Amino acid sequence: MFTRAITRKPGKNFEQGITTTFSSDPPNYELILIQHESYLETLNAIGLDIIQLESLPNFPDAYFVEDTAVVTSDVAVITNPGAESRKGEEKSIAAALAPFRESGRIQAPGTLDGGDVLQIGTHFLIGLSERTNQEGAEQLGRFLEKFGNTWTTIQVGAGLHLKSSVNYVGKNTILVTEEFANHEQLTEFELIAVDKSEAYAANTLWVNGYLLTPKGYPDTRQRLEKLKSEIIELDTSEIRKMDGGLTCMSIRF
Numbered sequence: 001m002f003t004r005a006i007t008r009k010p011g012k013n014f015e016q017g018i019t020t021t022f023s024s025d026p027p028n029y030e031l032i033l034i035q036h037e038s039y040l041e042t043l044n045a046i047g048l049d050i051i052q053l054e055s056l057p058n059f060p061d062a063y064f065v066e067d068t069a070v071v072t073s074d075v076a077v078i079t080n081p082g083a084e085s086r087k088g089e090e091k092s093i094a095a096a097l098a099p100f101r102e103s104g105r106i107q108a109p110g111t112l113d114g115g116d117v118l119q120i121g122t123h124f125l126i127g128l129s130e131r132t133n134q135e136g137a138e139q140l141g142r143f144l145e146k147f148g149n150t151w152t153t154i155q156v157g158a159g160l161h162l163k164s165s166v167n168y169v170g171k172n173t174i175l176v177t178e179e180f181a182n183h184e185q186l187t188e189f190e191l192i193a194v195d196k197s198e199a200y201a202a203n204t205l206w207v208n209g210y211l212l213t214p215k216g217y218p219d220t221r222q223r224l225e226k227l228k229s230e231i232i233e234l235d236t237s238e239i240r241k242m243d244g245g246l247t248c249m250s251i252r253f
């Protein structure tokens with residue numbers, strides 16, 4: 001069970017963050033604040049105390065805190081984010097985590113975004129993507145091994161991060177997009193593949209036994225029902241416009 005989550009308020013200039021998602025409606029600040037707030041309320045209601053950090057004016061993507069640290073029960077590894085405009089976000093995260101965990105750091109030329117790291121028990125799948133390179137994965141792997149964990153890398157061909165497409169949802173089951181539906185590295189798991197039209201909903205967050213899933217993806221919701229976990233739908237319309245989702249906005253530990 002997780003008892004804490006580090007989060008950060010989206011800044012007024014959040015729409016200057018990196019995005020590849022076309023939207024005819026510009027991202028709306030009032031609305032993202034409402035959506036972020038209801039995300040925090042939900043995490044709090046399912047047992048996590050929220051440590052909410054202030055927005056960072058020079059870093060419009062900084063509320064996607066997950067990318068800046070990988071936290072296990074033993075260690076906090078502060079990342080070297082893969083996107084140039086996001087390097088530096090990790091400083092205040094390191095300070096926020098310092099009271100709770102011994103920490104390590106990913107050093108250049110290694111780069112790594114937390115969105116590429118999927119923990120399944122004591123095993124970690126590390127996505128190699130536009131943001132995370134082999135060197136970054138190996139550095140993280142060495143920290144994880146010190147504490148008895150295992151890790152493997154997996155190629156992320158489509159989507160921003162591994163967890164844009166692949167998420168553990170409990171009961172030995174992984175929710176995946178079509179691209180990962182027959183993946184040779186995932187054969188030991190039950191897979192639930194989302195329909196192509198609902199690929200965004202693959203970014204569902206399993207936390208403390210609950211499934212937090214984006215609102216408006218009815219087919220995925222129905223497929224998740226067989227897991228018999230409580231499902232909570234959250235509106236992420238503005239977050240999606242910035243290529244983000246439910247896993248990215250908190251570091252849970």
Ligand code: CIR
Pocket residue numbers: 017018019061064066067083086114115116160161163164242243244245247248
């Ligand atoms: C970025 O491109 O870095 C942000 N606009 C979105 C980051 C989303 N993070 C995540 O999926 N872990």
